[in-house]
Amino acid sequence: MADALYGDDPEPGERLPAGRLCVPVRPGTRGCAIRLFRTPVGGRTAVAFTAPARLRAVLGADQAWIPLADPALRSLMEPLDVRELRVDPALTAPAPPTCVAAAPAPVSVPVSALVAESQSRPGPRQRPRPLTTLAG
Numbered sequence: 001m002a003d004a005l006y007g008d009d010p011e012p013g014e015r016l017p018a019g020r021l022c023v024p025v026r027p028g029t030r031g032c033a034i035r036l037f038r039t040p041v042g043g044r045t046a047v048a049f050t051a052p053a054r055l056r057a058v059l060g061a062d063q064a065w066i067p068l069a070d071p072a073l074r075s076l077m078e079p080l081d082v083r084e085l086r087v088d089p090a091l092t093a094p095a096p097p098t099c100v101a102a103a104p105a106p107v108s109v110p111v112s113a114l115v116a117e118s119q120s121r122p123g124p125r126q127r128p129r130p131l132t133t134l135a136g
Contacts, residue, residue: 019069020067020068020069021048021049021050021067021068021069021070021073021087022048022049022050022051022052022054022055022065022066022067023035023046023047023048023049023065023066023067023068023073024047024049024055024059024063024064024065025064025065025066026064027064032064032066034046034073034076034077035047036080036082037086037089039084043084044080044081044082044084045082045084045085045086046073046077046082046084046085046086047085047086047087047089048068048070048073048085048086048087048088049065049087049088050087050088052065054088058089058090070085073085
């Protein structure tokens with residue numbers, strides 16, 4: 001008996017739900033286009049949801065979608081060289097940027113203190129001046 005090749009398995013390891021899938025789309029110049037996403041490692045993938053409520057829970061109420069069967073969605077993905085399809089994914093937000101140390105807050109110093117300090121140190125050829133107060 002000949003050994004079956006790994007790819008010739010008649011039963012796929014992961015079964016997708018039969019029937020209609022809710023596929024997110026974006027408006028295009030000639031209708032709508034399926035919306036592609038990135039996996040955590042950077043690969044391109046298509047996503048689909050088994051119910052409109054699941055799609056709204058992940059992508060928001062204003063996300064446009066169309067009903068498609070699995071074979072139709074895969075035929076749309078093929079020319080784009082996208083081979084991965086995730087059904088009912090829980091999308092995650094990108095990691096927040098790393099925190100950068102904030103600049104020190106400016107210090108409020110009265111003008112009279114600045115004038116007093118600059119005038120209190122006589123230079124090598126300066127005579128001490130009397131302190132003056134700025135009226136303001």
